[in-house]
């Protein structure tokens with residue numbers, strides 16, 4: 066049975082897939098880092114990871130953990146000392162890459178994690194292994210590292226086997242999930258810039274989630290991490306793991322299109338992006354196919370030359386002048402949201 070790991074009062078592995086992201090500020094700049102942590106939490110991150118590369122960053126952790134609205138995860142490479150300080154300062158989880166921490170350093174980290182009941186994420190990225198390896202070897206390395214930690218009598222672990230390739234990542238996690246009961250942190254590493262990285266992440270993370278693999282996800286993108294959280298939310302919604310949101314469906318437009326479909330759809334998406342209610346709104350460019358194709362929607366519009374058709378639950382309920390469409394859509398959303 067899948068193990069459940071707690072980061073303070075939030076679980077990983079309980080069936081609810083959580084979202085995490087990572088700050089890109091200098092951790093020692095506590096004001097900038099705290100501001101980004103809060104923005105990530107407001108956007109929907111369940112956990113936020115911060116780099117703890119040195120003593121200065123480690124000494125900022127206490128302030129940040131005390132002020133953060135969500136549990137913080139410390140990202141550790143090379144040295145045990147920042148990890149030990151971070152754990153003693155209230156960090157909720159440590160991420161280590163055992164391939165770049167010497168055995169005596171790992172032992173010290175595990176000892177302090179045991180004492181403070183702090184879970185460890187074992188993340189062996191393919192890029193950190195200095196030779197070409199296949200998914201099976203990546204999985205073996207990760208399981209070996211987990212065993213090393215278990216031999217020190219600590220088993221609150223989360224595992225990850227990230228690569229920057231969609232196929233290798235999916236293959237690695239599929240293999241790993243059959244060999245472990247630990248919860249899995251799923252994502253690509255160095256997936257790229259916003260557009261290509263989001264698509265690669267959606268394919269990789271989405272494929273795994275549809276297989277039932279993955280307990281916490283990170284969409285890793287170059288640039289502003291807030292976009293990682295929005296992308297992660299969209300992936301969870303696309304695979305049906307988050308149903309309490311407003312889904313806006315829109316036709317692709319064609320020669321029959323009578324209204325500005327994309328513009329109207331984007332307006333509705335923007336207005337409703339923080340609604341936590343299940344609702345489907347359709348914006349369809351013409352009446353020829355629009356009403357029929359939008360019949361699953363709770364509310365929608367099908368464009369006509371001067372006047373358009375509004376429908377509710379697939380039934381036409383009135384026509385309006387095209388200049389009224391935007392107002393009608395907004396009114397429906399606002400009334401629905403109460």
Ligand code: SF4
Pocket residue numbers: 316317318319320321322323349350351352353354355358
């Ligand atoms: S709903 Fe109408 S406008 Fe939109 S793609 Fe279909 S036929 Fe074209």
